[in-house]
Structures are given as C-alpha cells and as structure tokens.
Amino acid sequence: xxxxxxxxxxxxxxxxxxxxxxxxxxxxxxxxxxxxxxxxxxxxxxxxxxxxxxxxxxxxxxxxxxxxxxxxxxxxxxxxxxxxxxxxxxxxxxxxxxxxxxxxxxxxxxxxxxxxxxxxxxxxxxxxxxxxxxxxxxxxxxxxxxxxxxxxxxxxxxxxxxxxxxxxxxxxxxxxxxxxxxxxxxxxxxxxxxxxxxxxxxxxxxxxxxxxxxxxxxxxxxxxxxxxxxxxxxxxxxxxxxxxxxxxxxxxxxxxxxxxxxxxxxxxxxxxxxxxxxxxxxxxxxxxxxxxxxxxxxxxxxxxxxxxxxxxxxxxxxxxxxxxxxxxxxx
Amino acid sequence: xxxxxxxxxxxxxxxxxxxxxxxxxxxxxxxxxxxxxxxxxxxxxxxxxxxxxxxxxxxxxxxxxxxxxxxxxxxxxxxxxxxxxxxxxxxxxxxxxxxxxxxxxxxxxxxxxxxxxxxxxxxxxxxxxxxxxxxxxxxxxxxxxxxxxxxxxxxxxxxxxxxxxxxxxxxxxxxxxxxxxxxxxxxxxxxxxxxxxxxxxxxxxxxxxxxxxxxxxxxxxxxxxxxxxxxxxxxxxxxxxxxxxxxxxxxxxxxxxxxxxxxxxxxxxxxxxxxxxxxxxxxxxxxxxxxxxxxxxxxxxxxxxxxxxxxxxxxxxxxxxxxxxxxxxxx
DNA sequence: TTGTAGGCGTTATCAT
DNA sequence: ATGATAACGCCTACAA
Numbered sequence: 001x002x003x004x005x006x007x008x009x010x011x012x013x014x015x016x017x018x019x020x021x022x023x024x025x026x027x028x029x030x031x032x033x034x035x036x037x038x039x040x041x042x043x044x045x046x047x048x049x050x051x052x053x054x055x056x057x058x059x060x061x062x063x064x065x066x067x068x069x070x071x072x073x074x075x076x077x078x079x080x081x082x083x084x085x086x087x088x089x090x091x092x093x094x095x096x097x098x099x100x101x102x103x104x105x106x107x108x109x110x111x112x113x114x115x116x117x118x119x120x121x122x123x124x125x126x127x128x129x130x131x132x133x134x135x136x137x138x139x140x141x142x143x144x145x146x147x148x149x150x151x152x153x154x155x156x157x158x159x160x161x162x163x164x165x166x167x168x169x170x171x172x173x174x175x176x177x178x179x180x181x182x183x184x185x186x187x188x189x190x191x192x193x194x195x196x197x198x199x200x201x202x203x204x205x206x207x208x209x210x211x212x213x214x215x216x217x218x219x220x221x222x223x224x225x226x227x228x229x230x231x232x233x234x235x236x237x238x239x240x241x242x243x244x245x246x247x248x249x250x251x252x253x254x255x256x257x258x259x260x261x262x263x264x265x266x267x268x269x270x271x272x273x274x275x276x277x278x279x280x281x282x283x284x285x286x287x288x289x290x291x292x293x294x295x296x297x298x299x300x301x302x303x304x305x306x307x308x309x310x311x312x313x314x315x316x317x318x319x320x321x322x323x324x325x326x327x328x329x330x331x
Numbered sequence: 332x333x334x335x336x337x338x339x340x341x342x343x344x345x346x347x348x349x350x351x352x353x354x355x356x357x358x359x360x361x362x363x364x365x366x367x368x369x370x371x372x373x374x375x376x377x378x379x380x381x382x383x384x385x386x387x388x389x390x391x392x393x394x395x396x397x398x399x400x401x402x403x404x405x406x407x408x409x410x411x412x413x414x415x416x417x418x419x420x421x422x423x424x425x426x427x428x429x430x431x432x433x434x435x436x437x438x439x440x441x442x443x444x445x446x447x448x449x450x451x452x453x454x455x456x457x458x459x460x461x462x463x464x465x466x467x468x469x470x471x472x473x474x475x476x477x478x479x480x481x482x483x484x485x486x487x488x489x490x491x492x493x494x495x496x497x498x499x500x501x502x503x504x505x506x507x508x509x510x511x512x513x514x515x516x517x518x519x520x521x522x523x524x525x526x527x528x529x530x531x532x533x534x535x536x537x538x539x540x541x542x543x544x545x546x547x548x549x550x551x552x553x554x555x556x557x558x559x560x561x562x563x564x565x566x567x568x569x570x571x572x573x574x575x576x577x578x579x580x581x582x583x584x585x586x587x588x589x590x591x592x593x594x595x596x597x598x599x600x601x602x603x604x605x606x607x608x609x610x611x612x613x614x615x616x617x618x619x620x621x622x623x624x625x626x627x628x629x630x631x632x633x634x635x636x637x638x639x640x641x642x643x644x645x646x647x648x649x650x651x652x653x654x655x656x657x658x659x660x661x662x
Numbered sequence: 663t664t665g666t667a668g669g670c671g672t673t674a675t676c677a678t
Numbered sequence: 679a680t681g682a683t684a685a686c687g688c689c690t691a692c693a694a
Contacts, residue, residue: 002671004671005671014681033680047446049386049446049447053672055688057673070414083401083428084431092427094423097414115381249609256613278580278609279609284615348667348688349664351690354688355689382686382688383687384689386689387669
C-alpha cells in the first residue's frame with residue numbers, strides 16, 4: 001500500500017491537515033514541525049496521490065492535445081513544439097487523435113471537458129466548421145486552435161495567403177508568366193488562403209487568373225505529384241512554373257517526374273513547394289519552398305493555453321506567425 | 332456547476348448508489364428504475380467525473396508513454412502505432428519526453444507511478460542501463476520497453492543483428508569484398524547488435540573484420556553523411572560499399588557527396604542505409620535500406636501493456652519483430 | 663432491488 | 679501554529 005498523508009501524520013504526531021500544508025509549502029507552520037514532517041515524508045518515500053489531489057482541487061492538471069491524424073508530419077512537428085516548451089510546465093499532455101474514431105473532435109473535446117479529464121485543450125489542424133467548433137466555446141474548459149483561424153477561440157496560425165503570395169511573387173519576378181497551382185483536394189481554410197495569395201500575386205503582376213491552371217490532387221504524396229505532372233503538361237495554357245500548396249511531397253513528385261521525362265528543373269520548369277519537409281533538401285534539384293514555423297506554433301499554443309487555464313489571461317488571443325520563403329534550386 | 336450522481340439521484344427519487352450502478356451497467360437493477368435513471372442522466376447531460384472515479388477505483392485509466400526525445404522520427408512512428416491501435420482502448424495516452432528535463436526516464440516513471448498518475452507505461456528507445464531500468468520492475472505499475480531488449484521487463488524490439496546481417500549479406504552477394512560500416516557514436520544496444528550482424532555476415536563470407544572500416548558519426552543527419560564520405564574514401568583498405576546502421580539520413584548524405592564528387596552510386600560505390608525514412612525514396616539513386624516495423628512495434632506495445640494492466644496476462648513477454656530488407660537502387 | 667454508510671487521499675475552512 | 683471537520687464525486691460492501 002502506498003503511503004498517504006495520514007501515515008506521515010501519525011508518525012509525526014500531527015494531523016493530516018498539517019502535513020498537507022507542509023507538503024504544499026503553506027505559511028504558518030512552525031519550522032520545527034515543517035522540518036520533522038518533511039523528514040518523515042522523505043523517509044517514508046511519500047508521493048502525493050495526483051488523483052486525490054485533482055478531486056480536491058477540481059483540477060486535472062492535464063492539457064488535451066487533439067489532432068485529426070497523428071500520421072501527419074505537420075501535426076507531429078507542432079506536437080514537438082508543444083512538448084519542448086512544455087518541459088517547464090506542470091501539466092500532463094494527453095494525446096488524442098480522432099481518425100477512425102466514432103467521435104468527432106468537438107464531441108471528444110466535449111466529453112473530455114465534462115468528464116473533467118483536462119483543464120484545457122489544444123486543437124491542431126482541425127477541419128471542422130465554425131459551427132462545430134462552437135462547442136469549444138461553450139464549455140468551461142479553454143481551447144486554442146492551431147493552424148487554423150477562428151474568431152471566437154484563441155488561435156495560432158500562419159499567414160498562408162502571404163506565404164503563397166511570396167512564393168508566387170518569387171516566380172513572377174523570375175519572369176514566369178504562366179504559373180500553375182496544385183492544391184490538395186479537401187477544401188480547407190489553409191488551402192483557400194493559399195489560393196487567395198496565389199491569385200493576389202498573379203493579379204498584382206498583371207497575369208490572368210485562370211481556374212484551369214489550378215489542379216487538385218488527392219493527398220500529399222510523391223505518386224500524386226508524378227501523376228499530376230502529366231496533367232500539368234497537357235494544359236492548354238502551358239505553364240513554365242508551378243506553385244504547389246498541396247505540399248512538398250507532391251512538389252517532389254513533380255520534380256522527379258519532370259526529370260524523368262527529360263525536362264530540366266528549373267531551367268524548363270520551375271517548382272515551388274509548401275512546408276519544407278526534410279526530403280526537400282534531399283531531392284535534386286533541392287526544393288524551393290515555403291516553411292511554416294511549426295515548432296513555434298506549438299510553443300505559442302501551449303503557453304497561451306496555460307495562461308488561460310491559470311486565469312492569467314482572459315482576452316481572446318490570435319497569434320499570427322509568418323511563413324518563411326526558402327529559396328533553393330528548383331525555382 | 333456540473334451535474335453529479337446526486338443530482339440525478341434526487342430527480343429520480345433514488346440514491347446515488349443506485350444511479351452509480353445504473354451508469355456502470357451493474358446487474359440487479361429493475362428495468363423501470365434503470366430506464367428512468369438513464370433518461371434523467373441524459374436529460375441533465377450527465378458525464379461521470381473521471382477523477383472522482385479514478386480515486387474510488389484506484390485507477391488512473393492512463394498509460395504513460397515515455398520517450399527520450401520526441402524529435403526522433405523513429406520514436407514518432409512508434410507513437411503513431413500506439414495511437415492507431417489505441418483507438419479501441421479506453422486508456423488515455425499521456426506523453427512525456429525527458430530530453431532537457433531534470434528527471435531521467437526511470438525517475439520520471441517512478442514519480443508517475445507513485446503519484447498514481449498512470450496504470451502502465453511504455454518506454455520507447457531508452458538508452459538507460461539495465462541497472463537503471465530496474466526501478467521499473469520494482470514499482471507496482473507495469474512497464475514495457477520498446478526498441479530495446481530487457482530480460483526483466485516486457486519488451487518489443489527488432490532483431491537488429493539480423494537486419495544488419497541481411498544488409499551486409501546482400502552487399503557480399505553482390506560481390507563486394509571491402510564493406511565499410513558507419514555507426515552513430517553513442518554506444519547503444521541497437522548499434523552493438525547491428526555491428527554484430529555486420530561482422531557475422533562478413534565472417535560468413537570469409538572477409539576480414541577490420542575495426543578501421545567502422546566509422547562513427549555524431550548524429551543521423553545529411554551533413555554528417557557528407558562529412559564521413561571523405562573519411563570513407565581515405566581508408567587504407569578502400570571500400571567498394573558501405574553499410575550505414577547510423578541511419579538513412581547519413582546514408583543519403585553519403586550518396587549525395589559521392590555523386591557530387593563524380594563517383595557513381597551504386598556502380599562505383601554501393602550504399603545501404605537503415606530505417607527506411609520517406610526521403611529514402613526521394614534521393615537519386617533511391618536508397619536501399621533496412622526497414623523497421625515501427626507501427627507494429629507500437630501496436631504490440633500498447634496491446635501487451637493493456638493486457639498487463641488489466642491482469643489478463645502476467646508472464647513476461649518478449650516480442651521480437653523482423654526487419655525487412657528493402658532493395659532499391661543504391662546497392 | 664435499493665438504501666445506508668464508509669472510504670478513496672487530498673484540500674480547505676473554521677475554530678482553537 | 680495546529681486540529682477538527684467537511685467537502686470533492688464516485689464506488690462498493692453490507693444491510694434492509
């Protein structure tokens with residue numbers, strides 16, 4: 001049986017209330033008993049029961065991190081950011097992913113909140129509608145969304161429109177007048193923002209915005225990139241460059257397929273990706289891309305949510321981080 | 332204020348004990364009250380307080396996943412395996428990494444166990460000594476180690492010696508008589524096993540085992556690979572191939588540096604990596620490597636630990652999984 | 663089949 | 679400065 005406050009209290013000849021106060025460093029304890037109690041606690045190898053403590057204080061001392069799919073390297077990087085600044089923070093990180101689950105993210109959150117399992121939550125890269133996210137607002141447990149904007153919840157996100165604009169602008173400045181775009185099928189907020197940035201840059205440079213130049217792929221994989229290359233080449237308005245907000249793996253597929261067909265990158269065809277994954281430096285030519293500050297996003301998220309949980313901050317917080325354009329060889 | 336058992340009890344005209352039995356699907360409850368209680372619970376939107384429940388049942392309903400460094404993609408893949416089979420399992424996953432922490436893995440585990448925060452633990456890729464791991468055995472909370480062998484704890488691991496042997500054997504069969512080896516500096520169990528497999532294969536093929544042919548790098552990065560290439564080339568016994576248990580990124584660095592210097596891979600110099608990371612398919616030539624079944628390791632780990640936690644299984648379990656040799660273009 | 667009562671290990675509010 | 683005592687919300691004998 002584990003040793004409890006009561007065990008210590010008996011040995012020390014005081015009551016468990018006193019021991020509790022000593023353990024929690026409360027004032028108004030005589031130096032003598034404090035010392036004695038601490039000594040006995042150490043002798044008995046006492047550890048406070050976190051669950052009992054949680055019940056008494058009505059705090060779980062836990063932050064829930066809810067992700068739609070842990071298989072995404074993007075999500076994992078943010079998680080790493082969370083954990084690495086979480087070091088100094090006395091909250092346990094509980095990890096949940098919803099892929100293949102019966103519960104949606106909002107349902108899961110609602111349950112966790114009501115079961116009082118978590119004191120706060122971080123929602124990474126959710127694709128739920130504003131309507132569904134509304135439940136997060138309604139619970140008494142604070143929540144912050146990451147990699148997504150939201151008016152009524154704290155948020156940390158990147159300026160995707162700006163990132164896409166930078167990339168497109170770069171291509172335009174290199175003299176490209178026919179710039180295609182490859183997006184991931186699902187109509188998410190980030191995708192739309194990137195598309196908007198792409199179009200804004202085109203317009204600014206006096207180029208026609210042409211829906212035929214925007215192609216879709218199923219997911220961010222190399223085979224999808226190889227496949228889309230053919231469609232790229234058979235466009236009536238033939239592009240000399242492509243911007244690939246769908247992701248770096250698709251961009252890499254495009255680069256490889258182009259080379260495979262004897263088309264030189266970037267001389268004959270320029271490619272710009274999105275994300276800056278490790279493989280971007282491996283492909284030849286190395287991939288020009290747009291980097292998102294994933295670790296920083298995780299860092300901000302955990303800090304903000306802890307501030308909220310502890311009541312240090314109550315105002316709605318929206319933290320926008322900049323993307324960074326990474327020029328390499330492919331454009 | 333959240334609704335509690337008592338609230339339901341009052342509305343239903345029974346005591347909270349009865350409500351508790353209904354909520355937990357215990358037998359010996361009349362159909363009538365069961366129905367009534369459930370209806371009211373739903374009306375009031377009742378969720379049981381997980382912490383109170385934990386205190387009463389002395390269970391945290393949580394599994395701790397302890398990793399030395401979440402930045403490792405190897406660790407993350409195993410974590411993904413854990414989470415993806417964890418779907419159906421009613422334990423919360425709590426994530427801890429120890430890098431940059433004051434506590435070692437064993438100290439952290441000990442604290443979590445004694446604070447009764449977790450019912451079981453999964454320790455991924457620990458480099459602690461058997462002596463240090465001993466504390467895991469001593470606590471009443473079961474623990475399983477992943478990607479490492481251990482006599483006195485449950486374990487899931489790959490046969491690294493076999494994986495290295497396969498790779499070396501493959502090179503030998505291709506006619507290579509001078510095969511170098513590049514390992515990661517830290518002397519870990521997996522490294523030693525791989526080295527043993529490498530040497531065993533060499534001997535079997537009648538080749539001299541030569542310590543000069545074994546080089547060390549600081550970590551598994553591309554620049555380290557590029558750097559080590561020079562040393563490889565200046566070896567007195569000039570290798571025609573290299574096996575790189577240090578990891579795929581180092582192997583990729585070697586491939587790229589070789590090409591950079593006009594040495595053809597694999598014609599003039601063959602390279603075999605270890606891990607099969609996504610970039611292995613991106614580099615040109617694509618990287619021949621040894622794949623570790625990371626998702627499966629996570630899968631087994633969570634299943635075994637849950638069996639242990641729930642007392643379904645008590646015997647020590649050692650699960651060895653095979654590596655898979657992935658022939659591609661670089662060898 | 664249901665109620666009573668006590669306990670799980672802490673914290674917190676009063677007195678003293 | 680310390681002790682009683684009552685929560686916290688749920689579970690579980692045992693009694694009725």
